[in-house]
Amino acid sequence: MAVSAAEELSDPLIWPEEGVARVPYRVFFDEDIYALEHEKIFRGPIWNFLCLEIDIPNHGDYKTTFIGEIPVIVTRDEDGAVYAMVNRCAHKGALVCLKEHGNDKMLTCIYHSWTYDMQGKLRGVAFRNGSRGKGGMPEDFNPEQHRLEPIRVEIFCGMVFGTFSEKTPPFETYLGPRMSGFVKRSMGRPVKHLGMHSQIMHHNWKLYAENLRDSYHATLLHTFYTTFKINRLDMDGGILMSDDGMHHISYAKRDTLKEDGEYAASGVHSAQYDSHLNAPEFMDMFPEIDDGITHAIQTIFPTLCVQLTLNSLAVRFFVPRGVDKTELFWFYLGGEDDTEEETQMRTMQSNLTGSAGFVSLEDGCINEFVQRGTTGSLDKESFLEMGGRDVANSEGSRATETAIRGFWKGYRELMGV
Amino acid sequence: MSAVESTETTKDVMSEVADPSLRVLIENFLVDYAHMIDDGRVEEWPNYFTPDAFYQITNRDNYEAGHPIGIMQCKTQGMMKDRVKAIFEANVFEPHVYCHLLGRSRLREEKPGRYHARTNFQVVRTMQNGGQDIIATGKYIDVIACDGSAPKLQDRRVVLDSRRIDILIVYPL
Numbered sequence: 407m408a409v410s411a412a413e414e415l416s417d418p419l420i421w422p423e424e425g426v427a428r429v430p431y432r433v434f435f436d437e438d439i440y441a442l443e444h445e446k447i448f449r450g451p452i453w454n455f456l457c458l459e460i461d462i463p464n465h466g467d468y469k470t471t472f473i474g475e476i477p478v479i480v481t482r483d484e485d486g487a488v489y490a491m492v493n494r495c496a497h498k499g500a501l502v503c504l505k506e507h508g509n510d511k512m513l514t515c516i517y518h519s520w521t522y523d524m525q526g527k528l529r530g531v532a533f534r535n536g537s538r539g540k541g542g543m544p545e546d547f548n549p550e551q552h553r554l555e556p557i558r559v560e561i562f563c564g565m566v567f568g569t570f571s572e573k574t575p576p577f578e579t580y581l582g583p584r585m586s587g588f589v590k591r592s593m594g595r596p597v598k599h600l601g602m603h604s605q606i607m608h609h610n611w612k613l614y615a616e617n618l619r620d621s622y623h624a625t626l627l628h629t630f631y632t633t634f635k636i637n638r639l640d641m642d643g644g645i646l647m648s649d650d651g652m653h654h655i656s657y658a659k660r661d662t663l664k665e666d667g668e669y670a671a672s673g674v675h676s677a678q679y680d681s682h683l684n685a686p687e688f689m690d691m692f693p694e695i696d697d698g699i700t701h702a703i704q705t706i707f708p709t710l711c712v713q714l715t716l717n718s719l720a721v722r723f724f725v726p727r728g729v730d731k732t733e734l735f736w737f738y739l740g741g742e743d744d745t746e747e748e749t750q751m752r753t754m755q756s757n758l759t760g761s762a763g764f765v766s767l768e769d770g771c772i773n774e775f776v777q778r779g780t781t782g783s784l785d786k787e788s789f790l791e792m793g794g795r796d797v798a799n800s801e802g803s804r805a806t807e808t809a810i811r812g813f814w815k816g817y818r819e820l821m822g823v
Numbered sequence: 824m825s826a827v828e829s830t831e832t833t834k835d836v837m838s839e840v841a842d843p844s845l846r847v848l849i850e851n852f853l854v855d856y857a858h859m860i861d862d863g864r865v866e867e868w869p870n871y872f873t874p875d876a877f878y879q880i881t882n883r884d885n886y887e888a889g890h891p892i893g894i895m896q897c898k899t900q901g902m903m904k905d906r907v908k909a910i911f912e913a914n915v916f917e918p919h920v921y922c923h924l925l926g927r928s929r930l931r932e933e934k935p936g937r938y939h940a941r942t943n944f945q946v947v948r949t950m951q952n953g954g955q956d957i958i959a960t961g962k963y964i965d966v967i968a969c970d971g972s973a974p975k976l977q978d979r980r981v982v983l984d985s986r987r988i989d990i991l992i993v994y995p996l
Contacts, residue, residue: 601892605988629913685901762895762992770991
């Protein structure tokens, strides 16, 4: 019989009876819950983003990444297929790959020279037969029982995903047709890297997962967005979710803006900005996808986001670095056959996002303010009733926290809390 | 891009800045830039550039791979003015100040009136609660226009050694 996670914690987590409209603050700073997430979520029946296929284009290429805090190697073997495995030697547990990327025929742990092929199978053990007839491994040592821990891989729209669980359904089933169709919209084409950086944020990883799904805050905290009419709650737009609520899409159509007196009447911070730009050309865009959507944020549970704002295409991937630290990677992409002008426009639009982004800059610190605000409040909880208390699509309005509730619905099911 | 490429590929054929007074003028200009930001006069920042100047904060990986997107990029002085305006009117962040520590600038002359400089730097950020961290280490790769009296940056690449930013970057470096 499965034991629920609540019972596995020495101090059981009792979720508030209001359900996903409440989140106990404890989940953001409890070390035991953080450890359990690695077992139930990151090693659970979900797909974790690993890397982009263009990171490992050639036979013998490898790249290191993380699932939760677990170090991972992704390779492309001589057979052209992509493999993934835990970056942990089967001998004493040292990292096998030290470089973040490279190309090799074999992977060798530098500690005692145990050597693995690019699929993670053990191919060589130094001094296996000892030296001068003495020492060495026991007679019954079987290399087949000592390989790098394998991770099942699927590739979708140029993105490599991995799972530890045999129970994880095929990737498109995991996402559902609506979500996978929207990934194809953004990423279903050959892409190339235009630049990358990361930022360390001083808060629990789930606060960024919430933040990405928080369409309520997007136009209030982020003044720049609102004033320059890229994304406001009074534009046509909405929230779509997968049936299980775990993944979501937030979209807006810039050309449909209807001025909503609510912004001016309430005097919200984001309506006060004088919208005159000295150099509006940094927002120049070219027509790319013919559906009227000019701003789209899509999350894939647990730690991935695909962004297409104007023409700024980016994959955001966040990695927990302890219970109160998160590293957010920004991979900016362009179409493989973009013209120089198109690359220029994507480059200038990139000023909107990233760790110095006109729009996203605040997200670097806002979740830290939640972390600092909630620490020590063991029996207190957040209140998430904007747009109702349930998990349902919200076509036509983004003044809702429905997608955040969807995240917690999935989280609770996986964690058994 | 061309300005940097010329810095990297032609530095062997560029000449020394022979005139000591010109060298001091440019060196002082580069120090003044850092003090302007450290002293909270960021509204003066665009004045340090020519109208068509290029400014970028990027990192070593992007710079060496030739990737166009860094962390902040302005292709005109107008975009720099928009950055300043956003800092004061749009963006929300905890109060903090920078302290730039500059290494000695290596100057070279491409032709009369056009100079190249590389300056290593570190930036310490002090938050309102007293917390201090080195948030940036790297090099400025500059092209400077100077007719003999008032130097201006034509191109400044701020190349950070680390790909990882702590929390956020609000003020230019």
